[in-house]
Amino acid sequence: MILKMDRLPIELPKPTNPSANDAAAVQELLGGKFGEMSTLMNYTYQSFNFRGRKKLRPFYDLICSIAGEEYGHIEVVSYTINLLLTGVSKRGIDPTIAPLAGGVNARNTYHFNNSGQTALPMDSMGKFWDGSNVFSSGNLKLDLLHNFFLECGARAGKMRTYEMVSDPTARTMVGYLLVRGGLHVVAYAKALEALTGVQVTKLLPIPDLSNDKFPEAKKFMDDKMHLKLYTFSQDDYKQAALIWHGNHPEDGQPLEVVQGAIPGHTPPDLDEEPQLNAPGSDDYEYDPQMFADMAKKMGISL
Numbered sequence: 155m156i157l158k159m160d161r162l163p164i165e166l167p168k169p170t171n172p173s174a175n176d177a178a179a180v181q182e183l184l185g186g187k188f189g190e191m192s193t194l195m196n197y198t199y200q201s202f203n204f205r206g207r208k209k210l211r212p213f214y215d216l217i218c219s220i221a222g223e224e225y226g227h228i229e230v231v232s233y234t235i236n237l238l239l240t241g242v243s244k245r246g247i248d249p250t251i252a253p254l255a256g257g258v259n260a261r262n263t264y265h266f267n268n269s270g271q272t273a274l275p276m277d278s279m280g281k282f283w284d285g286s287n288v289f290s291s292g293n294l295k296l297d298l299l300h301n302f303f304l305e306c307g308a309r310a311g312k313m314r315t316y317e318m319v320s321d322p323t324a325r326t327m328v329g330y331l332l333v334r335g336g337l338h339v340v341a342y343a344k345a346l347e348a349l350t351g352v353q354v355t356k357l358l359p360i361p362d363l364s365n366d367k368f369p370e371a372k373k374f375m376d377d378k379m380h381l382k383l384y385t386f387s388q389d390d391y392k393q394a395a396l397i398w399h400g401n402h403p404e405d406g407q408p409l410e411v412v413q414g415a416i417p418g419h420t421p422p423d424l425d426e427e428p429q430l431n432a433p434g435s436d437d438y439e440y441d442p443q444m445f446a447d448m449a450k451k452m453g454i455s456l
């Protein structure tokens with residue numbers, strides 16, 4: 155089961171230049187073949203489908219911990235897309251001025267046609283993510299090899315998105331995901347080492363450029379975010395520590411398992427876009443004052 159928190163793993167800065175085409179490029183990190191939808195659903199299904207858990211519990215605990223983290227990754231990429239799309243059309247309620255005219259020249263018109271200028275589970279070319287991106291063979295060595303490859307491919311995609319999109323919102327998010335995805339690369343390499351004795355960490359980094367060459371990633375590394383594996387569970391998945399221990403293969407610093415979740419930050423409140431009726435009219439019967447009075451009586455803080 156999943157326990158949810160209304161938090162994002164990092165604080166996202168507001169874009170300096172909101173841009174529908176930047177948002178379209180970032181979609182690759184959400185719904186691309188190597189995007190966060192793929193990592194989330196791969197590890198989630200591999201954890202549901204795990205056979206022989208009694209014998210191989212540390213591997214199960216590791217995959218479950220990483221699956222838990224990936225939920226927050228789809229969230230932080232989605233919020234980045236949402237912030238990049240905020241304010242990119244003309245705000246107002248007059249349809250005759252064609253407030254969405256800019257959408258015609260945006261690379262991804264779904265952001266205007268099918269959403270309130272917000273993220274959709276699709277790649278940078280508008281192809282919707284689907285379950286054929288999930289690999290869950292049932293063979294642990296094969297699944298771990300796949301996960302190692304998936305994280306390396308995801309890392310290449312993050313680096314290229316960083317090189318395409320220079321807005322600080324996107325770069326902060328990519329810097330964070332390079333560090334956390336980089337940790338997942340090492341985790342699957344170490345899992346393969348524990349299972350087979352082959353020194354997979356000697357292949358790292360793939361691609362060759364180190365995360366510390368990206369200033370936004372370097373900041374998170376200074377906070378040791380490349381060393382801490384979170385279980386994303388209050389009490390479970392402790393045996394992940396039987397794999398996640400020792401020193402980081404690139405900088406030699408000690409690895410650590412943290413029980414629970416990344417503390418995180420309140421997600422940004424997305425501004426209204428009236429020209430898209432998002433979220434809708436001020437004429438709703440909904441009465442904030444009535445809810446405020448009720449909350450007071452019920453002891454709920456607003």
Ligand code: MN3
Nearest residue numbers: 193224227335
């Ligand atoms: Mn991820």
